[in-house]
Amino acid sequence: MDIDALTGCLASSACLVTQTTSGFIIGMLLFLVAVGLTLIFGVLKVVNFSHGAFYMFGAYFAMTAYQFTGSFALAMLCGAAGTALLGLIFERVFMSRVYGSDVLMQLLVCYAFVLIFDDVVRMIWGPEFKSMGMPAAFQVAPLFIAGGVVPPYYLLLIGVALVAAVVLGLGLARTRIGKVIRAAAHNPGMVSALGINTGLIYGGVFALGGMLAGLAGALAAPVRSLTPGMGFSVLIESFIVTVIGGMGSILGALIGAILIGMIRSFGSLGFPLFTEGLMYLFMVIVLVSRPTGLFGKEVA
Amino acid sequence: MTELQAEQAAVMPRIESQSQRSRYRDVLIALAAFAVLAILPMLTGSKALLDFVIRCSAFGLFATSLNLLVGFTGLVSFGHGMFFGLGAYGFGLIMQRSGLPVPVAFVATLVITTLIATVIGAICVRLKEIYFAFVTLAFQMLIHSTILSWVSLTGGDQGLRGGIPRPAFFGVDLSNHVHLYITSCALLVIGLLLMRQIAQSPFGYTLRMIRDNAIRASFIGIDVWRAKLTIFVLAALFASTGGIIMALFVSGAYPEFAYWTISGEGIFINMLGGVTTFLGPMVGTVLLLILNDTVTRLTEYYGIVLGIVILFFAIGLRKGLMDFVVEWYARRRNGSGE
Numbered sequence: 241m242d243i244d245a246l247t248g249c250l251a252s253s254a255c256l257v258t259q260t261t262s263g264f265i266i267g268m269l270l271f272l273v274a275v276g277l278t279l280i281f282g283v284l285k286v287v288n289f290s291h292g293a294f295y296m297f298g299a300y301f302a303m304t305a306y307q308f309t310g311s312f313a314l315a316m317l318c319g320a321a322g323t324a325l326l327g328l329i330f331e332r333v334f335m336s337r338v339y340g341s342d343v344l345m346q347l348l349v350c351y352a353f354v355l356i357f358d359d360v361v362r363m364i365w366g367p368e369f370k371s372m373g374m375p376a377a378f379q380v381a382p383l384f385i386a387g388g389v390v391p392p393y394y395l396l397l398i399g400v401a402l403v404a405a406v407v408l409g410l411g412l413a414r415t416r417i418g419k420v421i422r423a424a425a426h427n428p429g430m431v432s433a434l435g436i437n438t439g440l441i442y443g444g445v446f447a448l449g450g451m452l453a454g455l456a457g458a459l460a461a462p463v464r465s466l467t468p469g470m471g472f473s474v475l476i477e478s479f480i481v482t483v484i485g486g487m488g489s490i491l492g493a494l495i496g497a498i499l500i501g502m503i504r505s506f507g508s509l510g511f512p513l514f515t516e517g518l519m520y521l522f523m524v525i526v527l528v529s530r531p532t533g534l535f536g537k538e539v540a
Numbered sequence: 541m542t543e544l545q546a547e548q549a550a551v552m553p554r555i556e557s558q559s560q561r562s563r564y565r566d567v568l569i570a571l572a573a574f575a576v577l578a579i580l581p582m583l584t585g586s587k588a589l590l591d592f593v594i595r596c597s598a599f600g601l602f603a604t605s606l607n608l609l610v611g612f613t614g615l616v617s618f619g620h621g622m623f624f625g626l627g628a629y630g631f632g633l634i635m636q637r638s639g640l641p642v643p644v645a646f647v648a649t650l651v652i653t654t655l656i657a658t659v660i661g662a663i664c665v666r667l668k669e670i671y672f673a674f675v676t677l678a679f680q681m682l683i684h685s686t687i688l689s690w691v692s693l694t695g696g697d698q699g700l701r702g703g704i705p706r707p708a709f710f711g712v713d714l715s716n717h718v719h720l721y722i723t724s725c726a727l728l729v730i731g732l733l734l735m736r737q738i739a740q741s742p743f744g745y746t747l748r749m750i751r752d753n754a755i756r757a758s759f760i761g762i763d764v765w766r767a768k769l770t771i772f773v774l775a776a777l778f779a780s781t782g783g784i785i786m787a788l789f790v791s792g793a794y795p796e797f798a799y800w801t802i803s804g805e806g807i808f809i810n811m812l813g814g815v816t817t818f819l820g821p822m823v824g825t826v827l828l829l830i831l832n833d834t835v836t837r838l839t840e841y842y843g844i845v846l847g848i849v850i851l852f853f854a855i856g857l858r859k860g861l862m863d864f865v866v867e868w869y870a871r872r873r874n875g876s877g878e
Contacts, residue, residue, distance in 0.1 A: 287670060337855050343670070344616065345854045348811055351804065352850035355843035363841065476681075476800075483674045513696075517685030523678040524663075531667045
């Protein structure tokens with residue numbers, strides 16, 4: 241425990257800005273992963289335990305595309321589109337077979353794919369740590385805000401995540417397809433009786449969730465190292481985010497992600513060894529006081 | 541007395557006498573199983589086989605106790621591994637620091653487990669389904685983080701090293717491999733027998749009722765919270781015993797023992813073996829350990845093979861092996877009887 245470091249940082253504006261930015265980075269990446277998780281749970285009522293693998297694939301797809309084309313935009317696109325496709329196939333071929341059966345069976349299918357996907361990545365890209373490297377466009381001097389260091393790439397990352405949050409929130413609330421998705425979440429039988437293909441919606445939502453996780457992985461690729469199994473810690477953390485925010489709530493995922501990001505960022509100063517413990521402690525406190533999370537509704 | 545209570549009163553003695561009869565049978569089976577396990581070292585000199593049985597004892601107790609929650613009560617715990625880790629660390633620490641005799645340390649570890657499980661359980665069992673799963677997972681990770689960060693007590697990520705002293709007691713010397721083996725087998729058989737008694741007791745039937753319809757159970761006057769808490773603590777005790785066997789076996793304790801993957805493996809073992817039969821988790825344990833040992837020897841891509849096996853069970857059979865066999869047998873018998 242190092243409370244002095246924490247209070248010292250809180251008193252210095254430079255440190256405050258740096259830590260807050262890094263908290264936002266962690267939070268925004270987590271949000272992109274968690275929002276997919278929460279969306280899939282909200283509509284399909286499936287806890288997608290293999291969601292971290294999509295994050296991992298997003299990062300690897302982006303790295304490979306970047307190595308071949310040298311274009312950052314194409315790398316992001318490949319990361320997102322590749323995982324969307326993967327999500328669609330995974331849902332249609334495997335997950336759709338265990339709907340309505342035991343929750344444990346769904347978890348097992350996901351767990352099986354966590355194991356398989358990690359090994360597939362190991363086979364294709366090798367077991368060692370990889371790095372994509374920062375694109376040339378972002379290799380510029382960092383900004384200084386109140387003495388704190390903020391790399392421009394961080395601003396892009398936060399911007400993309402916020403845009404995704406707004407588009408997703410408005411899309412679900414306002415558009416026709418958004419309404420259909422919400423209706424399918426509420427009463428799939430009725431929606432399918434109206435002549436709407438619910439299988440397509442399920443596949444689409446899974447693909448969308450996979451795409452968001454893949455985008456997060458692609459965005460993280462320049463700043464994190466890539467390794468098989470990298471999806472796992474992200475998965476656990478995004479689980480905490482969704483549970484804190486309330487399963488199925490997009491706003492909850494956003495708030496939860498920022499909270500966890502800040503806990504991680506400032507906790508690492510004050511409690512270097514117990515940072516993870518702080519997150520779990522926070523999760524326990526939230527769950528005990530509000531079992532359905534901060535923004536969750538009681539689902540039947 | 542209301543009508544429901546009268547009905548309940550009429551059913552209870554019937555279950556009681558039924559369980560009375562099966563109790564003798566269970567004890568006989570347990571004795572026979574122990575006898576077979578006990579003469580094994582005389583038949584074979586294979587240390588690997590004895591090691592295998594010791595590991596089966598540790599994980600078997602753990603998995604079967606998890607099934608008391610998952611299969612019998614419908615409480616899907618993702619954090620049961622914390623009690624496995626707690627047993628290993630509790631026992632290891634007591635032996636390293638106090639030099640108490642083994643049986644005293646054993647009992648002391650169970651007492652500590654009871655206290656912690658009561659506190660955690662009292663909070664967890666209020667929640668339902670997926671939220672129960674998550675909050676148990678959170679507690680597990682909290683304990684894991686505590687083990688990692690409390691370096692002065694637990695050795696942090698290095699684990700509890702330096703060996704666990706195992707002074708002889710009542711002529712049992714646990715540093716002797718055969719003595720350790722026999723002790724593990726005895727703990728396994730006694731543990732399974734006790735759990736079997738719990739499952740077949742009126743309390744065990746209360747648990748099944750809570751699993752099937754908790755609201756109805758509370759209507760006829762069962763204190764659901766209390767029953768769930770009781771089984772949560774009891775299951776923790778058996779998981780902790782599994783952890784103690786593991787600590788004795790490896791002569792140490794490591795943070796992985798308290799990591800969530802142990803809980804995941806426990807769930808997996810249950811699904812592999814089946815959750816509706818009492819011995820399903822035991823079958824699952826043996827299957828998983830054999831699978832682990834052979835696959836890691838044959839290929840470095842262990843995940844792919846294990847993943848495909850899991851898919852076979854989840855999508856192909858849609859149930860554990862024992863569940864499948866029992867249903868198949870029942871179907872066949874009914875079919876030939878027609």
